[in-house]
Amino acid sequence: xxxxxxxxxxxxxxxxxxxxxxxxxxxxxxxxxxxxxxxxxxxxxxxxxxxxxxxxxxxxxxxxxxxxxxxxxxxxxxxxxxxxxxxxxxxxxxxxxxxxxxxxxxxxxxxxxxxxxxxxxxxxxxxxxxxxxxxxxxxxxxxxxxxxxxxxxxxxxxxxxxxxxxxxxxxxxxxxxxxxxxxxxxxxxxxxxxxxxxxxxxxxxxxxxxxxxxxxxxxxxxxxxxxxxxxxxxxxxxxxxxxxxxxxxxxxxxxxxxxxxxxxxxxxxxxxxxxxxxxxxxxxxxxxxxxxxxxxxxxxxxxx
Numbered sequence: 001x002x003x004x005x006x007x008x009x010x011x012x013x014x015x016x017x018x019x020x021x022x023x024x025x026x027x028x029x030x031x032x033x034x035x036x037x038x039x040x041x042x043x044x045x046x047x048x049x050x051x052x053x054x055x056x057x058x059x060x061x062x063x064x065x066x067x068x069x070x071x072x073x074x075x076x077x078x079x080x081x082x083x084x085x086x087x088x089x090x091x092x093x094x095x096x097x098x099x100x101x102x103x104x105x106x107x108x109x110x111x112x113x114x115x116x117x118x119x120x121x122x123x124x125x126x127x128x129x130x131x132x133x134x135x136x137x138x139x140x141x142x143x144x145x146x147x148x149x150x151x152x153x154x155x156x157x158x159x160x161x162x163x164x165x166x167x168x169x170x171x172x173x174x175x176x177x178x179x180x181x182x183x184x185x186x187x188x189x190x191x192x193x194x195x196x197x198x199x200x201x202x203x204x205x206x207x208x209x210x211x212x213x214x215x216x217x218x219x220x221x222x223x224x225x226x227x228x229x230x231x232x233x234x235x236x237x238x239x240x241x242x243x244x245x246x247x248x249x250x251x252x253x254x255x256x257x258x259x260x261x262x263x264x265x266x267x268x269x270x271x272x273x274x275x276x277x278x279x280x281x282x283x284x285x286x287x288x289x290x291x292x293x294x295x296x297x298x299x300x301x302x303x304x
Contacts, residue, residue, distance in 0.1 A: 009036055009040075010048075010058065010062065010065065010069070013057075013058065017057060018055070019034060037049055044061075046059075048061055049062060081120060090119045091143075091280065092121070093122040093124065094122070094124070094143050094144070094283070095126070095141065096124070096144045096145075096283065097128055097136040097142035097144070097145045098125070098133075098145070099128065099130070099146070099148055100128065100198065100201075101267075102127075102147040106296055107125070110286050114283070123279075128145075132200060133147065134153050134155075134202075135201075135203060137155060137272070138153065143271060144269070144283055144284065145270050146287055149265050150265070156272075158271075159272070160268050160269060162267070164294065165267070165297070167241045167264045168239065168240060168241060169238065169255050170255065170256050170258045170261075171230055171236075171238075171247075171256065172233075172236045172256060173252075174251060174253075174254050177193070178190070178236055181256075184256075184258055185258045186259045187259070187260060194236070195236060196220060196229045196236065196237045197219050198219070198222060198225075198226050199219035223240065223243070227239050227247070228302070231247055243301055246302065247302060250303075271284060
């Protein structure tokens with residue numbers, strides 16, 4: 001490990017190509033720098049400076065030493081900052097997993113507000129689908145999950161609060177056979193047509209929601225893809241009412257009454273109570289804000 005003065009010497013020689021100019025740059029006598037340079041070479045038992053040419057240059061060994069010493073000093077500074085950060089109650093990093101049904105761009109204002117805290121916490125935001133969201137928290141891949149559906153599972157020290165309630169509408173393309181079928185639609189009628197579902201990302205038990213027994217399924221990667229696939233007549237199913245409202249109003253989707261309507265889903269924010277740092281507490285409080293929670297539940301309408 002080099003001292004800051006030794007590293008400054010190497011950098012000054014690399015930049016100026018002259019011992020005298022390096023000395024002037026550092027405000028030291030050339031003889032002092034010459035002595036320090038020779039001490040460095042003795043310490044590493046290597047030729048660090050090429051003195052054979054008109055312009056003083058670092059040898060390949062000197063270049064390596066300068067580059068690696070710079071990196072080590074930067075790493076040391078970052079480590080020092082991270083230690084202070086954690087000592088002050090901030091986490092080193094925080095992993096937030098949202099259910100895919102929530103649009104990431106709605107979090108931009110919160111992300112800017114968190115950046116303004118200058119906490120140093122590294123954020124990792126990813127998404128899962130359905131059971132995969134709870135699974136990420138259970139397996140330690142998430143510190144905080146947002147938009148998880150269905151009742152909270154049995155996870156040690158689990159803490160949670162409700163984000164809000166999402167309403168669903170059964171919708172089909174106006175070109176789909178069910179568009180002109182008499183209402184209310186019964187399960188045996190719906191079962192004859194392929195359902196569009198968002199693929200559950202759970203590694204252990206993939207599940208589907210809003211389908212009937214024996215119904216063929218087309219699994220797609222996102223709720224937006226599901227809505228658009230139903231608009232194209234590729235299948236049928238339940239979609240979030242507010243996201244599909246613009247397409248319904250434009251006549252690109254047709255809302256159908258169903259004999260057995262789907263109950264609204266409660267979405268949850270959840271975390272483990274045994275690991276509460278300042279960043280986690282800040283984000284939990286963000287998702288308690290009614291305005292943000294409502295915006296996430298309503299989502300961005302999918303337009304024509």
